[in-house]
Amino acid sequence: RKEVEQDPGPFNVPEGATVAFNCTYSNSASQSFFWYRQDCRKEPKLLMSVYSSGNEDGRFTAQLNRASQYISLLIRDSKLSDSATYLCVVNDLYNQGGKLIFGQGTELSVKP
């Protein structure tokens, strides 16, 4: 089982749609969680951290479910500019000594 798993997509949605991505992680001791965004052939950029109580940043909402070991990202009112690959990132306390492990990414394509 991969340490961090994501549905690779692609998710093709119309402008204005709401779309949700899930990510599962294998290490129950993980404590830090992030969503990164990566545009085609560019470097990953931090979208938002994920906090235990869930958090929101504008149209983006992140949730953490420790019992089921998954995190989610909800994008409301999708824009064309949201088209990108979204990377789920989790720290691995035991096997990687606290380093961050990246999922393969979920590709989102927002169409007019």
Added chain:
Amino acid sequence: NAGVTQTPKFRVLKTGQSMTLLCAQDMNHEYMYWYRQDPGMGLRLIHYSVGEGTTAKGEVPDGYNVSRLKKQNFLLGLESAAPSQTSVYFCASSYSGQGINNSPLHFGNGTRLTVT
């Protein structure tokens, strides 16, 4: 504020050639990392450093060496390039990187390396 700068941006090598990728950060971060990104594999950690003068192996260290002689610089070397090392290489830095709470990574623009 430049952030994290990688050089070169592109490079083509022949099998057996050597090269060094340079990463520089101006944020006074202690932690620096080298990742490679391949289709369907996601980002994989090659080597990392928790401070000046220290380096450690990541998930896929074979065929690579690193050095961190100065806090702001982290060099990745390929002594004898192989086609399997064709990839996009990203350098990253962070304020903290070990233990329970990780601070986010700041990435460079990437180096696209092709080994023929």
